[in-house]
Amino acid sequence: LEAGADGIAAAVHTTQFEIRDAKHNLLEKVLKVAKEEASKFEEKTGETIVMVAGACGPKEQAVQEAKLAKRLGYDAVLLSPGGLNHLSEDEMVERTKAVAAVMPVIAFYLQTAVGGRVFSYNYWERICDIDNVVAIKAAPFNRYYSLDVVRAAALSKRADEITLYTGNDDNIVLDLISSYKFTVNGKTYEKSFIGGLLGHWSVWTKKAVELFEKCKAVRGMDSIPYEMMTLANEVTDTNAVFFDTANGFKGCIAGLHEVLRRQGIFKGTWCLNPDETMSEGQLEEIDRIYKAYPHLNDDEFVKENLHKWLAD
Secondary structure, three states, X not given: OHHHHHHHHHHXXXXXXXXXXXXXXXXXXXXXXXXXXXXXXXXXXXXOOOOEEEEOOOHHHHHHHHHHHHHOOOOEEEEOOOOOOOOOHHHHHHHHHHHHOOOOEEEEEEOHHHOOOOOOHHHHHHHHOOOXXXXXXXXXXXXXXXXXHHHHHHHOOOHHHOEEEEOOOOOHHHHHHOOEEEEEOOEEEEEOEEEEOOHHHXXXXXXXXXXXXXXXXXXXXXXXXXXXXXXXXXXXXXXXXXXXXXXXXXXXXXXXXXXXXXXXXXXXXXXXXXXXXXXXOHHHHHHHHHHHOHHHOOHHHHXXXXXXXXXX
């Protein structure tokens, strides 16, 4: 019995290593393809793309993924806190320090609905103090928690070295046009989100770029145009449908695939997980926002260029 148990344990141990190695090899292939495509674009246009890879998992895994990204020529890693709610804030800070010792880090405040956690203000103070933390993506979907990030960055001695990005899908336009000011001992410190990392901008992307330019143009104005407030609500409504917030984000990937299918970019809405599909009523909701906000979609742009993209 003991021999049999030892054999099973050894087999499980071997399988775990095989799975780990397979995941690592797949990750390397994906990162290589993305880097190669970006390099082709840079050579063709003369423009420069900042390449950001994702890193996740416990400290040892995150460090190894950062080393892989660095070896492949990436500029920074977006360090996910997902799946690590059992670790203390001290352990999470040490994990960030370890990855930052390899390459520049974009810290990440991930919403609890998809595996994130709530962090204290002190945590973000400590993250901002880490050399080589070059940015923070704030996406807790909570105004109070987002303010913790902005205030910590604004008051940090490294404030000028840290760029803030918003991933608050429910409030992204207002994040992008707002300035945050904090007065301490008679001195005012100011910080703003400089850009947005929003999942649903993987569709209707041209219009999203145009919207971002509008946000940059009005940021800092004494009076924000009323149009921007209206757009903010329209974008939030659109995101709610694409990301399926009514069903806890269950159909978010399939919902985005549906938009790409309608535009002819995808042939279907299939996901890697065959059970991952749109929620009941989500299709009708996508119909609704198409009719409600025709000025937000870029279907005509896609139609005019799709043949060229497919040829490439």
